[in-house]
């Protein structure tokens with residue numbers, strides 16, 4: 001390492017001491033903690049992003065400062081890799097080590113060793129760019145400064161501040177830049193609105209929906225998503241979006257947002273009996289999650305009918321499958337270029353059992369991974385078209401490059417024979433969907449537009465959609481324990497291998513309930529053990545969740561249960 005680089009790192013890192021007595025770890029979605037603890041972590045992530053970019057031949061890397069659905073006083077930081085996806089998992093141990101290095105000397109030694117091991121060209125002559133983004137949290141501004149300091153302590157690397165953006169916007173920008181495309185916010189909005197328009201124009205019998213049916217009311221979680229949707233909606237035809245909780249009055253994620261709606265199964269603040277029967281949606285604090293809901297007339301006004309990530313996945317799967325089967329219909333003028341695209345879906349153990357049964361009945365390949373989109377995304381990328389969703393509403397559809405190439409060529413062929421044929425239209429729909437749905441990461445805004453386009457295409461109400469299958473009643477609870485890392489899971493988190501004996505005890509409890517299913521896992525974003533239970537009635541699911549939570553307390557001890 002050059003002397004100049006050496007002293008630059010030593011001097012800048014001396015301004016960012018890590019908090020004492022806290023061990024940070026790059027969890028399910030990057031580092032997350034109380035914002036006051038994160039200055040040095042974010043600075044160090046700045047260094048990591050700069051090194052990652054140099055390693056990746058100066059591809060653009062992103063840094064997003066957000067704690068998503070967590071409380072407003074928390075914050076967090078995560079990295080977007082050149083593809084726009086999550087940081088490659090083999091760099092996570094280095095991220096952990098950097099964040100926890102106690103002194104500038106330790107930090108420097110770690111960097112020196114890592115640079116050598118990974119052969120990173122740290123010669124100060126290669127330019128590289130890091131895009132920075134943050135959500136609306138007040139702590140974001142000073143954390144962004146810390147990230148800038150980290151980035152600029154690696155010679156030749158510069159940071160560009162993209163301002164307040166949704167997490168998926170930042171990921172999209174990183175991906176677009178690396179593909180040589182224009183990558184400002186307006187470009188993002190233009191891609192979304194034009195591909196949405198294209199899908200609407202391809203609806204065979206438009207006008208099946210009344211003006212009222214074209215309305216969706218969106219809870220913005222008092223975060224960045226509501227603000228951005230206010231801008232995007234001006235560019236949309238054939239859809240009326242009303243945004244509530246866009247952050248002017250309420251507190252971020254407090255009684256609002258997709259996580260609250262999905263976990264508590266109640267209407268967010270600002271929604272109630274006046275919304276009976278309307279199609280409503282909720283975003284999370286950084287707009288990478290989306291759930292739908294409606295307020296039914298029969299129940300109390302805070303009760304909702306939830307249409308979660310699993311049902312969004314099911315809707316997408318039905319639509320994509322239909323287009324694929326239209327496309328592969330034999331026709332006289334078939335030019336021998338048919339090809340069986342591999343369509344697959346990816347879920348986690350939190351997926352409602354009824355959704356998995358439904359998807360399997362559609363004869364879809366269903367794969368399970370551990371929680372966290374980094375796992376789901378990786379699996380979905382193995383298909384020609386891979387659809388992944390967490391039950392909480394984070395997900396997207398990935399189209400492989402080779403499939404898109406084939407599809408472009410097939411479309412050309414079809415349009416040269418007969419423009420407007422069923423097959424040609426199906427190809428166009430798939431191409432438009434691949435542009436509308438964010439290819440980098442799950443995105444509530446692009447997901448919302450695809451849901452809306454499909455509902456219009458099918459002429460479905462939210463009710464009709466929700467009735468695809470009936471969710472099994474479920475319950476999630478959290479248990480605080482002394483050390484959550486004591487729980488080790490296997491088989492996509494469906495069984496516990498440590499501490500010994502607890503899985504057997506969970507099995508005994510679960511067997512008492514018809515259609516019972518339950519699992520536990522340590523959260524990667526909060527200091528808790530999560531318990532999930534599902535059973536044939538809500539009372540049974542609640543009771544199973546409580547019994548398993550008691551077991552967690554017995555085996556892992558907290559004194560607070």
Ligand SMILES: CC(=O)N[C@H]1[C@@H](OP(=O)(O)O)O[C@H](CO)[C@@H](O)[C@@H]1O
Pocket residue numbers: 028029068350371372373390392394522523524525526530
């Ligand atoms: C049960 C649940 O919703 N878990 C969430 C939550 O992770 P945990 O590791 O469970 O804290 O936050 C992650 C990041 O947003 C998200 O990917 C994941 O699905």
Ligand SMILES: [Mg+2]
Pocket residue numbers: 068069167284285286287288289
């Ligand atoms: Mg989020």
